[in-house]
Amino acid sequence: MSACLSTERISKSFLGNRVLDAIDFELRAGEIHALMGENGAGKSTLIKILTGVYQADSGAILRDGKPVVIGSPADAVAHGISTVYQEVNVLPNLTVGENICIRREPRGPFGIRWKQLNERAATALDRVGLNLDPQTPIRSCSIAVQQMVAIARALDISAKILVLDEPTSSLDEKEVRRLFDLMERLKEEGLGIIFVTHFLDQVYETSGRITVLRNGVRAGTWTTQELGREALINQMLGREGQSLASEAKPVTPKAGRTVVSTHGLGRKGSVNNISLEITKGEVVGLAGLLGSGRTESAHLIYGIDAATTGSLTLDGKPVDRPTPKSQMRRGIGYCSEDRKAEGILPELSVRENIILALQAKRGWLRRIDTATQTKIGEQYIKSLNIRPPDLDRPISLLSGGNQQKVLLARWLAADPELLILDEPTRGIDIGAKVEILEMIKRLQAEGMAFLFISSELAETVSVANRVLVLRDRSVVAELTGEQISEAEIVRSIAGSE
């Protein structure tokens, strides 16, 4: 097999920080090549260079052995390189078909040929196995479907090289399966696929070779057979890895008072009949497939959406018409799953992003003075290992995983009684995942309660004292103690006894 895309000694710096150092990388036609590394290892930067978003400071890119200049995303497309990014990038106000064909609309004497466009889009959707009317507005689709549409768009460009940056982070198991089938098929067709993910299982299931980046340097390239899991983790971490599936059992909380309880909480068209109770120092997991109503339940408790049925009680007092502001002041925090749209303040500094919730809690009159801000910020930079450790850098210049840590710091600084964590480990590396799970246990011992929402069952199992399983927007099971295991959760989700 020949290399269809390769780089020679690619280097890149941002504001004096070298993020890529002389990277040699080779992708062959007809292979799925996993690109692995911790947050800030340089994966995203390398991909952005290959797709024309950034330009390398030095080094060369070769396409089928010939040097090429990829000066813009349009250049990349012209060279047959298409990308589906980690954060779904679709134009929400357009239809599915328009999103697929945008900038390559079939045109006639009277402008766009809509019929032809929709037919072409339907073909592209068919190829990714989506049965969807191309005229559906894309904003009404779930994130998972939007992701599939983004892949359909990439395919419609008749790409030879497909870059999938964390494509599975928003997909449920069935959709992941469908994506893998699709990737397999495209591989057979001779496409080269670069696959970036944090899910180790998926790497071993799909990819033929693995390249590991560490701190901007290539640690090596191996075939998947020769690099075992432990070895892969060690390469990524650059040290002897710690055991992945945190063997430690969840901390058992002391019997405490009830922080929050809901009875039959629901909202028309969203979720039905959510009843739960969380006591001080307890971690309650919400498990279920994507779209089962996990996030929607959190939204009702945090007052983002108004409940139409049921009741919500905080500290024994009934809460009427909650809003995020009122819920936050009552001691609840909500760390959203969508950090780009609902989390970060991109122009503002890491410092300001960290103190935001605490400041909102204190009100605008009692400003946190700069010295205290620095103290709080430095404390979290240290305890969460935020990179680079610069409080005054705009958060938009940090890698996704570090942005996530800043958002966690924001909520920890506000010191809530109950913190709702919605996919807190999405898109962050293993080292940081372990850190975050350890941190939850530490804070739990100090009496903080958590509502923990995660697609990774292993994580839920390792921290939760109780797990509520959601299916089709209702609670279908509650697991406690010894009942909590991945197998049991899956059984409850599947609905088999």
Place this chain on the structure above:
Amino acid sequence: MKRDLPSWAWALAAFVLLLLFNLAFTPGFAHVEIRDGRLFGSLVDVANRAAPTLLLAIGMTLVIGTGGVDLSVGAVMAIAGTVAACLVARPTNCPLNAIPTGKSVPAVAGFAGLAGLLCGLFNGFLVAVVEIQPIVATLLLMVAGRGVAQLLSSGQIITFDSPQLAFVGSGSLLYLPTPVWISLSVLLLVAVLARRTAFGLFVEATGSNLVAARFAGIDSRGIKLIVYAVSGVCAAIAGLIVAADIKAADANNAGLYMELDAILAVSVGGTALTGGRFSLVGTLLGALLMQSVTTTILTRGVAPEIALIVKSAIVVVVCVLQSSVVQSEIARRRMARGAA
């Protein structure tokens, strides 16, 4: 690592360059003399004439910080000026005659400010509560506001003779014109409000990511309401100064197109119109830069029609210099030089 330049660096550079140019080539520019207990000269003139624009731009900075814009400030100036003139001159058939202020200037100014506050709250209500796009919401009052002012003045230019009120526009205090004192006091007040409390952070959070701000427990609706109210009051003060200066209120022409000057001053000062980060220092420099361009052109005898073109040219240059494209290019070259 070198710290980035502040966002207002280019406005400062342009302002300083313009001053140096004038000091070198415009005869008598640096000349300042004391007459009747007050300073006279081109430099004082720049500060004095920049005052109304600066006042508008202060409120505009907060509004733009939340990601909005207030197009109605020019019309609000006309309303506030007309309210003040009517209360002092008491023309027959004026609906405001029912208000018993006498000739008390603080009371008259208070009512003019109240008019601005109500206008601002109206804008804020449309933007924050009804969630109409700011450009449309404030366009309403931009158009209708002059109509309101004309209704109050029955379409007449209302002249008045009140030395106390005239003092607001053309008087002086401790050697400096009153408008300079007023505008700088408002600037200081708003700066303290924005930076000594967390209000500025909440404004920036609202403009940077509305959903994230709401989820973090910030009452973005209230914040928006307040910034439009502040903008309305600032516009009323500017309207009062302009009316007091010419001892008349002209509902048709007072503050005409000044909303555009204010937006330019904010923009030149390095505050992005997309919201998020704002800089009051930048706004001060922006307003001074805009006025010194005008003053330079006038004192050098350039025809007024060319003056407008030169003014836009300078704005374009400053905006291009602070654009993200040029900024990243500069950063890249600085790095390349540092590495070499």
